[in-house]
Amino acid sequence: MNKKLLIIFSFLLIILLSLTASAEVEIGGEVGVDSSVIFNNNQSEFYLTENLKIKLFIPQTKSAEVKVDFELRNNQFGTNTTFKKLYIKRGYNNFNISLGRQPVSWSFGSLINPVDFNFGAEIMDQSQSAKYIAAAKIYVPVNWKTGIELVANPQISTKTKTETKTGIRARTMINNYDLSLNYINDPLDINRKNKIGLSLKGDLGPLGLYSAVSYEKSTKQTIEDENIYLLGLDYSKTINYDQRVYLQGEVINLSSIKLKEFATTLLQADISDNLELDEKRYNLLAGNISYSINNFSSVNLFLLGNINDSSFALTPQYKNQLPGNIDLTISSILATSKNKDFFNQENVPLSINFNLSYSF
């Protein structure tokens, strides 16, 4: 841990402890240990990461709320501290405003969200770091089910200049369908600054149905506009009276440029080098099967694949709550690819991860 970081962290810890001792502030969080074994080219590598998540529960007043949530990670590469949340929310008669580092998420229940404020913020049911940004957010409620959210996110474009990414999301419910209309202006995206997204979620008989359409307008004559279409279904059933199965699947139709962008973000590495940028449209498949063995343990299987070339990445996961309030998660990533279009199988080595965590 570098000296500066250690001083900041120690200072924060003292403040936090004194706060909890003097007021009704409560501390919560999680202590966890992540261990991974990666099998690559007949060799195995072992990694160990310890992490501490601290949440401060500061009593809120009628009109103000403060959120502090930070994470400390330590492994053989070093130590880093990240503030996930550090913001103040203030309520007024007709709107509320929150300022500081906070999550900005425009989720609607999909596994992959192509209409989020930051793409990659929601991936396969996991919250990603792209969700937490420094921003000013204003929420204007219209009625109990309708609201408008405005976001301004300053970003550094050069050493001397900052640009502000802005967005607006209008959300309502029509005929029991949750509807959202989003607009984003991103000055840092030199090819497509203006993006419009529409999402819906509701029920279709016994099934949950959701869909999204994204349109990104090109700012250059040489570059084409981009469209992304998503359609998904979910379903749950109780079998043998008390064992629950949950199924979710979605198809995303997109161009090769977007597929490359998605593959890089979704698999968190530049592993789609073999993908040629052509005129073809691709169909990406994302799925989740979850089976609860009992109240304490479950098995999940996440799937991500490219239907066009039958390349798939599978993430099996086993979760168990052990005695003593300790959570055990065992997961792996398995990849298979025929033509190595979507991703190069050799670049997705087999990995097994063990995670133990304790919530307090």
Added chain:
Amino acid sequence: MNTNKLTKIDFNMKLITSFLIMIFCLIFFSQNMMAITAEEIINKRDENEYIESARIEAKMIITNSGREMTKEMVSISKGEDAFVEFTNSRDRGTKYLKKGDNLWMFFPDAEDVVKISGHMMNQGMMGSDFSYQDIMESTKMTELYNFELIGEGEYNNRTCYILEATAVEGKEVSYYRRKIWIDKERFIALKEELYAQSGRLLKVSEVKEVDEFEGRYYPVISIMENKLRENTSTEFIVEKIEFNPEIDESIFTLENLQ
């Protein structure tokens, strides 16, 4: 003379028989007029257990072969609307909003508000044996089941009416048939056996403690035993309850959820 005597005896016999029949009819009809019906029993139970609006602080202790998990929550309900917030360390800040048939969930880490699909309403809430519907809805039993009084019996030294409930055709219920022991004096269901349509016993619910609140009885500690798994049960403890409190409509909004 003898004939007259016989006629007189015969007349007296007829008179006594008629009198006895009248007495019997009187007893029989008066008993039937006073007997309580299954519907009346269940309505009296609903008067105690059906909640129009309330604020409840509760705790669920889920036990499975010696392992234990505790969920704590605060629930505010009014008619068809409900707002639930979990307060135990693992789930702290997780919130649900039920508005009519629609259900939303707030994920505290990402501060996401997501509409939950309708099919999830019958699934276990937060890994418990209680469904979203069980926790967030208070439906009058008479709207869901047909009742029959099948006898009387003792349960935990209290005299009970024993009722059998069968699901009303077309109604979506978690259990097709129920056998219920209702306290004759307090009109609280002290024990319930919950059956599948196949006749298989799925769960047994037993009330361990009843409290009186402003003239009404309400079960404050109950335990649901899963009969399909050994040593598996969920204990539901009401720690604080306030009936018909003043509830601001702004509680049941998406803005309040986030």
